[in-house]
Amino acid sequence: MRVIIPPIKSQGIKTKLVPWIQALIPAVKGRWIEPFLGTGVVAFNSGFREASLNDINPHVIRFYKGVKDREITPGRVRDYLEREGGHLKKAAELGYTHFRAVRDRFNQTHDPLDFLFLSRAGFNGMMRFNRKGGWNIPFCQKPERFSRSYVTKIVNQVHDVACLIQPDWIFLVGDFEKAIREATKNDIIYCDPPYIGRYVDYYSGWTEEDEKRLFGLLSSTPARFILSTWHHNDFRANSFIDTLWSKFNIVTRDHFYHSGGKIENRRSVVEALVFNFPANIRKHNHGVEPKPEQMMLLEERAEYITQQVSRAYK
Numbered sequence: 001m002r003v004i005i006p007p008i009k010s011q012g013i014k015t016k017l018v019p020w021i022q023a024l025i026p027a028v029k030g031r032w033i034e035p036f037l038g039t040g041v042v043a044f045n046s047g048f049r050e051a052s053l054n055d056i057n058p059h060v061i062r063f064y065k066g067v068k069d070r071e072i073t074p075g076r077v078r079d080y081l082e083r084e085g086g087h088l089k090k091a092a093e094l095g096y097t098h099f100r101a102v103r104d105r106f107n108q109t110h111d112p113l114d115f116l117f118l119s120r121a122g123f124n125g126m127m128r129f130n131r132k133g134g135w136n137i138p139f140c141q142k143p144e145r146f147s148r149s150y151v152t153k154i155v156n157q158v159h160d161v162a163c164l165i166q167p168d169w170i171f172l173v174g175d176f177e178k179a180i181r182e183a184t185k186n187d188i189i190y191c192d193p194p195y196i197g198r199y200v201d202y203y204s205g206w207t208e209e210d211e212k213r214l215f216g217l218l219s220s221t222p223a224r225f226i227l228s229t230w231h232h233n234d235f236r237a238n239s240f241i242d243t244l245w246s247k248f249n250i251v252t253r254d255h256f257y258h259s260g261g262k263i264e265n266r267r268s269v270v271e272a273l274v275f276n277f278p279a280n281i282r283k284h285n286h287g288v289e290p291k292p293e294q295m296m297l298l299e300e301r302a303e304y305i306t307q308q309v310s311r312a313y314k
Helices: 015-024 058-068 074-090 093-109 112-121 148-164 176-181 208-220 239-243 292-313
Strands: 032-034 050-055 168-173 188-191 224-233 249-258 266-275
Touching (some): 015 224, 015 249, 015 266, 032 176, 050 058, 058 112, 074 093, 074 148, 112 148, 176 188, 176 208, 188 208, 208 224, 224 239
Parallel strands (some): 032 050, 032 188, 050 168
Antiparallel strands (some): 224 266
């Protein structure tokens, strides 16, 4: 199956985990609700006609609202990236002077196309902001970053996302609590918060109190939910799996995860999906091949998503 990859990048993006998450999504009549939209990769591959997509990062929401409203189009993205990429290639300090110019401009104007540029030209695909809300990731040190093929790749991603965003999708900026509280018994909530106890390089931090508040909200929601988190790595375990999330169903799998810019941080981690409904999937499957029933779920979900994409392009 083809996984639609969004134009916005960030460490921790769930691209490689999308088929696994899709295989678990139950049949519901209501909306797809994401309190932590992030790059949007799971939402864009969810296949739902109605969705409520929330994030505390206003720049992510502003960008995707612009795509939905046709203010940000593939053609406009191409013109922008070709122009700014040309300036980057010719700029002093191997491009760094122009990167800083775009960064400073973005921190003043919050232009969504500048946000896209920084997302794709920042070091190691990271996204982080300082306490004043300013972009806080250095340049990837590649002055020829925006080659013709790379620009075309991003333009195609914008096109795909534009085709998949449905008229009944709404984009909201705010705290995750409000997004969860609006869910009904007919909805499905997918949560991908910053991982507790691991490096956070997004828009805001994530504390033990945040994790407990999320647990309380998901414990009382009438909706079905899926939570992405980490289970353990070679050095330690996520203690909140036992102290909080073990009351729900949990499935796990191995995943190679880039955490930070240091090579020693690029290790495998066992990912976990926590959910509050029954599912015919092996409880712990890290370190083993998928079972036949898992493969059937993947194939069924892949067929469903393919149909949804085909309809979106018509």
